[in-house]
Amino acid sequence: MEQIQIIDSKKHVGETVTIGAWVANKRSSGKIAFLQLRDGTAFFQGVVVKSEVPEEVFQTAKNLSQETSILVTGEIREDSRSKFGYEIGITNIEVVSESHDYPITPKEHGTDFLMDHRHLWLRSSRQHAVMQIRNEIIRATYEFFNNNQFVKIDPPILTGSAPEGTTDLFETNYFDQKAYLSQSGQLYMEAAAMAFGKVFSFGPTFRAEKSKTRRHLIEFWMIEPEMAFTHQEQSLEVQEQYVAFLVQSVLDNCEYALDVLERDKEVLKTYTKLPFPRITYDDAIELLKKNGFDDIEWGDDFGSPHETFIANSFEQPVFILNYPKAIKPFYMKPHPTREDVVICADMIAPEGYGEIIGGSERATDYDFLLEQIKNHGLDEKEYSWYLDLRKYGSVPHSGFGLGLERTVTWISGIDHVREAIPFPRLLNRIYP
Known part of the structure; x- marks a missing residue:
């Protein structure tokens, strides 16, 4: 039988x-x-x-x-x-x-209890559905980038430097020197793009950020593509095509999981329509001020209420372009006509889910980058290999990073990012 x-x-x-x-x-x-x-x-x-x-x-x-x-x-x-x-x-x-006295019964349980029993909570129908959607997003990610001739490159998890500063890094001893758990593979992807043209990485990243919001994890997974001979507008087209492809793949292959989660599939279908809207940082500030957000000023980064309002104004994922230079990392390309902003974009998901992608065109001028490294108080020696990329055949190149768990949370329609990863690491949680 x-x-x-x-x-x-x-x-x-x-x-x-x-x-x-x-x-x-x-x-x-x-x-x-x-x-x-x-x-x-x-x-x-x-x-x-x-x-x-x-x-x-x-x-x-x-x-x-x-x-x-x-x-x-x-x-x-x-x-x-x-x-x-x-x-x-x-x-x-x-x-x-046989199973006796199984702790998670059909009755209601508190979040802390369920998180303490995460190894068992994964068996429930809703958590099972979320993990199926996560799995499909991972599968579709490989399909999308393989279909578009990207090469997967694996950056190191242990690094001797930090692309975005050391304030939110986990430090560890690496024999007789300091090392850090990676907060991004991007710099290594830039090196790989100079060798292979179009590359992507997919792996764990770590942020020692003491945040308790529903959007933050200490350990999470990032997909980080990098493309040589590519300007920002071309990169934005890849980003929106990729996100639309993920949504469509979940619609095509996870119908049962979406039903279990009671996710509105008609709403998801609207997220596959391209192009996604674009708004500059300047216009986003003006939009917020016109609608009663008196707490925001030009030069500030956006908080959750700001991102939610901007995205809900378009009812689709939206790109916010060209943020102030002062609030972005050192490696972003300066704007050709303005000294106060850089060529970058964040993609904000609708329905209050916030930023799911951050990306930019990368600076290619050696002297500019060297100055930026010094201005940010970084060790020039640690970045000598990165500066080499600007000495030996530098080309325009762009890239971005998509947070897997935030994307799973948004497409699944669930409330908290902690349910989008099998075993979440939170500010006060490293068990189980």
Whole structure:
């Protein structure tokens, strides 16, 4: 008899199969038992009818406890009443391992309790759906960049310097010198772009930022493409194509997960329409001031309420262009006609989800970069390799970084970024 996964039920309607699963929940009467089953691919219902099975099978079904692992045998049939669309009429149950006093019950639990039991909370239907969407975004990321002739390059996680200063870095001992956990692979991607043309990295990054907002993690994953012979406008086109591709891929391949999360798919479809709107930093400040944001002045960075209002003014992801030089990192290209701004852009997601991409055209002038490094109090020796890129065949180049967890949070429509990563690292949490 064939053993299948729940997700493949539609291929086996009318067939008798075996499925390895866990009991997510159950309810029973004197004559019928309904088992909510999960196997890692999906959730669906198993039905045990007392009059159609041996007595011991029905008693086993009635006595199953939450998260007991079992092998069930039965016939797959359509179930139009469920979101999944299929169920199994169970004829036999084999208990693999019993579960007793499972701590996460169907009742409401507090966030701290659930985070303490994150290793078990991942089994729930909503968390499972979020992780499926995360997985699809990762899969689609590789597809997009492979289809567009990008080469994946892996930057180091341990670095001797910091692209954006050392204030939010985790410091560690590297034998007889200091090292830091990477906060970005970008500088290394610039080196790789000079060798391969178009590259991207995908890996963990770390920020020792003492923030407790729903948008911040201490450890998170970044996708960081870099493109040689590319100006900012060309980079913006890649960014919007990439984000639209991610949204469409989730719509195409995660319908069940989106239904579990009750995500509005019609709203998501509007995020695939290109081009995305663009607004300059100057105009964004003016827009905010006209709408009662008296707390913002030219030269300030945007907070969550500001980003939310700007994005909601367009109801699509929106690029904010050309921020003040003083609030951006040293490596950004200066504006050709203004000394106070740099050629950069942040992409702000709608619905209050904030910045998901930060990017810029990179400075290519050796003397300018050297001056910037000195002005930022950075060690010239630590950046000598980076300056070399401007000595040996420098070209216009641009790149960006997309935060995976913020993107998962936005596309999933969930409230907090901590649910967008399997085991979140937060200001006061490193367990489990």
